[in-house]
Amino acid sequence: MKKIISLVLTGTIVAAALTGCGNESNESDVKAASTQSSSDVVANEADSSASVEEASDLPQWKYGKFTASVVDGQIDLSGLGVVIEVPEELKDKADSIGIRGSVTDEFGYASIYWINPDDPDNTGYEIVDLEADVNPVNVEDLVYEDYGITTDVVADLGSNGGFNYYAYREDTWYEGDSSYFDENVLADLDEDRKAEYIEFLSYSSELIDNITFVDFLIPEALGADDFDNEALLNFELTDLDGNTVKSGDYISSNKVTMINFWGTFCGPCINEMPYLAEIEQEYKDQGFEIVGMTCDVYDSEGNYQEDIVLDALDIIEDTGVEYPILIASVELRTYAQLTAYPTTFFVDSEGRLLTSPIVGSHSKEEWEAYIEEALAAVN
Known part of the structure; x- marks a missing residue:
């Protein structure tokens, strides 16, 4: 309700x-x-x-x-x-x-x-x-x-x-x-x-x-044909410890990567993280990994907010997340055409989109169904 x-x-x-x-x-x-x-x-x-x-x-x-x-x-x-x-x-x-x-x-x-x-x-x-x-x-x-x-x-x-x-x-x-x-x-x-x-x-x-x-039109969802998979592999980002990383390093070695865009302000994002942590462990031996992208460390003007990093670290500890969490740059957020949080992408090892972006939080069972579908697509 x-x-x-x-x-x-x-x-x-x-x-x-x-x-x-x-x-x-x-x-x-x-x-x-x-x-x-x-x-x-x-x-x-x-x-x-x-x-x-x-x-x-x-x-x-x-x-x-x-x-x-x-x-x-x-x-x-x-x-x-x-x-x-x-x-x-x-x-x-x-x-x-x-x-x-x-x-x-x-x-x-x-x-x-x-x-x-x-x-x-x-x-x-x-x-x-x-x-x-x-x-x-x-x-x-x-x-x-x-x-x-x-x-x-x-x-x-x-x-x-x-x-x-x-x-x-x-x-x-x-x-x-x-x-x-x-x-x-x-x-x-x-x-x-x-x-x-x-x-x-x-x-x-x-x-x-x-x-x-009044009549209105729904914009079409971002699809595989519009998705620049090579660009996805080449974003220079930082992790929550301040280390510079490349997005492709977290994607290329997996059959399927679930990229979960979330924010420290977002209740549904945080509520689903404990069972996302469980799911990641359950499917890891099948070539699956989750990568979390924290989306509110940089504000809309590109200013880095240290207090948000600390909030994110507290949330990760509280939810038991062990999968990688990176900081989404303004450029990555723009590229992903994010409209709400959480938003989740499933991609293969070359960064190709396997499903349309999934908006909203879901139950553990629903996420497992998405993962099975994505793994079946690459297998």
């Missing part, structure tokens, strides 16, 4: 930093995909709704994190497949409304929140949580009455372009059971700010009811 996990972890959201495991994110609250990739299926569904001539005019599903704002009375989330008309009473308060979210090829979300423009900490308080998933939505599965989330709170919005949309009517939630808000959200607000937030919160259902679907 993605919503409950996020709520248990954080009562408020921070506008300056995005939650989830979107590209270049630095937060630990996670709304990441955890199922097998369905991008090809979804792309076909989206394509079927538009002719070739129309396709170039459609917005694309926007991979990675994003922010938005109210413009001309609308919240344009066409990259997420929706546009939202802002209620008339809120249109002159646009500077108090923030929007942020994240998108992978299997899951997307947008959070609309109230923010005090004069708050130097830029702290936001959620009004609407909108989510889109390639998996079918069962409202009953999203109910969590211990937190006051009943069937009246969850709005099943239907499907668009192969995705299933739902949102949380947080005004209904607050009116039905305010205990979660009182204990986790409102406790830090003075009476004036509390009243202002509750006023914005009262528009949650109206915002949801004003959602309109």
Whole structure:
């Protein structure tokens, strides 16, 4: 239950930093995909709704994190497949409304929140949580009455372009059971700010009811034909001890290498590392190895962050990982076209891609199936 996990972890959201495991994110609250990739299926569904001539005019599903704002009375989330008309009473308060979210090829979300423009900490308080998933939505599965989330709170919005949309009517939630808000959200607000937030919160259902679907296209997943395998073997990287290494030295001697791009901010990445460590040992004698690529040591401007290295070392110790962990350079991250974390590549000894990149964390059994498939491909 993605919503409950996020709520248990954080009562408020921070506008300056995005939650989830979107590209270049630095937060630990996670709304990441955890199922097998369905991008090809979804792309076909989206394509079927538009002719070739129309396709170039459609917005694309926007991979990675994003922010938005109210413009001309609308919240344009066409990259997420929706546009939202802002209620008339809120249109002159646009500077108090923030929007942020994240998108992978299997899951997307947008959070609309109230923010005090004069708050130097830029702290936001959620009004609407909108989510889109390639998996079918069962409202009953999203109910969590211990937190006051009943069937009246969850709005099943239907499907668009192969995705299933739902949102949380947080005004209904607050009116039905305010205990979660009182204990986790409102406790830090003075009476004036509390009243202002509750006023914005009262528009949650109206915002949801004003959602309109728009057509969009899913970008095609990176495939073997587009993958420069020779370049993959020649990246100069460093390990966590500061030693200079060559990427190919960790690939060429294996039949199959599982390259796992992860971040210290990414809960799903870290949660699966203990059984990735087990898997690596189980399949090692078959010519298989995992190479972890830590993706947040260098920030988007290429600055090396020593504190992230220390975090990574702590995580490796805590999870029992013994397979090699390298530091992904900005150039490698760009080359890999990463849109979310974790993202995993399976390659052969020459760096050739064996499957499309796999976005999201998976169970041990699911990873074993992928590994068996990759080993069968090279054998």
